[in-house]
Amino acid sequence: MIRHHPENNLLLEYAAGSLPWALSLVVAAHVQLCPQCRSQYQTMNRVGGSLLQDVEPQPLPADALQRLMGRIASAEQGAEQEAITAKAAATKNADPLFARLPRVIRKLVDGNEPLKWKRVSPALRMSRLHTGQERYEVAFHRIHSGGKVAEHDHRGREITLVLYGSFSDKDGVYGEGDFLVREPGEIHRPIATQDQECLCFSVVEAPVTITGPLGWLINPFLSFRPG
Amino acid sequence: MQAPESRDDDWSELLTLVGAQRDRAAFERLFHHFAPLIKGFHHSRNAQAFSAEAADELVQEVMFRVWRKAPSFDARKASASTWIYTVMRNCRIDMLRRNSRRQHEDGGVDVEDLWDEAPDNQPLLFLQQKRNEQDIAAGLRALPAEQSHVLEKAYMEGKSHSEISAELGLPLGTVKSRVRLALKKLQAILGR
Numbered sequence: 001m002i003r004h005h006p007e008n009n010l011l012l013e014y015a016a017g018s019l020p021w022a023l024s025l026v027v028a029a030h031v032q033l034c035p036q037c038r039s040q041y042q043t044m045n046r047v048g049g050s051l052l053q054d055v056e057p058q059p060l061p062a063d064a065l066q067r068l069m070g071r072i073a074s075a076e077q078g079a080e081q082e083a084i085t086a087k088a089a090a091t092k093n094a095d096p097l098f099a100r101l102p103r104v105i106r107k108l109v110d111g112n113e114p115l116k117w118k119r120v121s122p123a124l125r126m127s128r129l130h131t132g133q134e135r136y137e138v139a140f141h142r143i144h145s146g147g148k149v150a151e152h153d154h155r156g157r158e159i160t161l162v163l164y165g166s167f168s169d170k171d172g173v174y175g176e177g178d179f180l181v182r183e184p185g186e187i188h189r190p191i192a193t194q195d196q197e198c199l200c201f202s203v204v205e206a207p208v209t210i211t212g213p214l215g216w217l218i219n220p221f222l223s224f225r226p227g
Numbered sequence: 228m229q230a231p232e233s234r235d236d237d238w239s240e241l242l243t244l245v246g247a248q249r250d251r252a253a254f255e256r257l258f259h260h261f262a263p264l265i266k267g268f269h270h271s272r273n274a275q276a277f278s279a280e281a282a283d284e285l286v287q288e289v290m291f292r293v294w295r296k297a298p299s300f301d302a303r304k305a306s307a308s309t310w311i312y313t314v315m316r317n318c319r320i321d322m323l324r325r326n327s328r329r330q331h332e333d334g335g336v337d338v339e340d341l342w343d344e345a346p347d348n349q350p351l352l353f354l355q356q357k358r359n360e361q362d363i364a365a366g367l368r369a370l371p372a373e374q375s376h377v378l379e380k381a382y383m384e385g386k387s388h389s390e391i392s393a394e395l396g397l398p399l400g401t402v403k404s405r406v407r408l409a410l411k412k413l414q415a416i417l418g419r
Contacts, residue, residue: 008410009388009403016381017316017342018390021324028341042305043363047413048316049309050364051382053235056271057263061283065258068287069251072294104340111335132333 002034002177010181011037015044022136025104026159026179026203032102033177097142097164097199105163105201115140123147123192137204143167143192151189156205158182165198167191235360238307239300246297254294261293261311262286268315274383285322289315296344306360313344319385359417366416374409377402 006014006027013019014027031037101109108129109115115127124147128139141160143149159181166175169188174180182188184205192198238260244253268274270282277285292314300310317338324338367375380391388406392399 009406012381012406012410013387014342015316016385017320018381018385018387021341024341025336032343043359043414043417044410045305045313046309046360046363047367047378048312048382049306049360050367051379052261052264052268052312052315053308053364054367055264055267055383056273058266058271058279058282060262060266060286064262064283064286065255068258068290068294069255071287071291075291075295104336107340108334108336111333130332130334131336 002036002175002179004172004174004178004180005034005037006030006179006181008040011040012044015041015048020135021133022131022138022203023159025108025131025138026161026201028104029102029201030161030177030179032104034179097197101163117142121150124149135205139202139204141200141202143190143198143200145192145196145198146194147192147198149190151187156184158202158204161201163199163201165196166193167198167200168193235306235308239302242293242297242300242307242310243302245294246300254297257293257307258290261308262290265289265311265315268383269319273379276384285315285319288322289318292318299344309360310344313342317342317344323385362416363413366413370409370412374405374412377405378409381406 010019010023010027011031014024014031019027031041098109108131112129117125117127120126120141123144124141126139126141128137131138140163143165145165159179160174161180162174162176162178164176166173167190168174169190171188173193238257241250241253241257244250245257265286266279266282269277269285270279289311293311296314300307304310305313320342321338367378370378377391380386380394381388386394388402389399391397392402395402
């Protein structure tokens, strides 16, 4: 059962279309997994629909309809039907961790180069993803069964969606579908559950820093690459 | 007397006709009703997110998509105005994104992969659905001005909470709590 959800403010920014792309990506993935947030999202769409219905109408140029019907006619003649490029679900990954991804993440994986895992620390590996934007780093993180990630704080906001397995930190236990926001300055030390590996999707605003002794020496989080 | 929320049923029927029979007369009626609203949503006394010209272009693109996508409209899931809202929002995101995205490195994910136009919901009875729509519209009109103003800025001007807080000179926490209060009221109405 999903216990951690995006707050309503974030969901509303998503539904209103004002949330940056990378953050919208992780909210969308959660919404696809979570019936409760899906229904919230629908309510927020209805707010949009009601605002549209009640807005003060503005006159259009006299030829607006004609222009549109012209475009529709020529589109249909040229059979501008989208060649539905049913991309053969190029699932390059038979890994069970990736068996039940939300649709949007599945598509992102299929549209990216094959995942390249980089060892961040003994317990943690990451693989960056291209999403066509420049403000956030978007990546998968996987933690070994029982693996402990070095204590780190967040210089920028980090949003994590658990996709497989679970992990815990001092604040709680997070399982599949759970959505967590770590604000800048919060320090945490995630530990994966003993019996299975944990896969997370994360969107980070700015680099995180290791805070423990020698952190400066082994700071594997330093290389921040948005995309 | 104007009763826009009850007329929404008629628009949903027209939109269903457009989808099922490619009925141009029905589409033209939808256009006459919704196109000036789509423009007003982005450019009017209250909303200045777009110039008049840009809003006219947006109207063309949104209504073109409404025609193309009408076959996927399902009146059991959403009213015409809610569905057109989602098409319009996605279209706006597309237009804004086109200027900034790095086309070859976007992982092949489109706006519609992120914002479902017809999210699957728990099966809803049509009656229930219609009541929800009417209640939300009435609830919105009953909100205190400071709350509806913040919702309008978010939806119509596409502003984030922090942009709204900067613009109105309010602490971010105040903007957030106004949004939450407004939602709570709307949800209380739905939960009755």
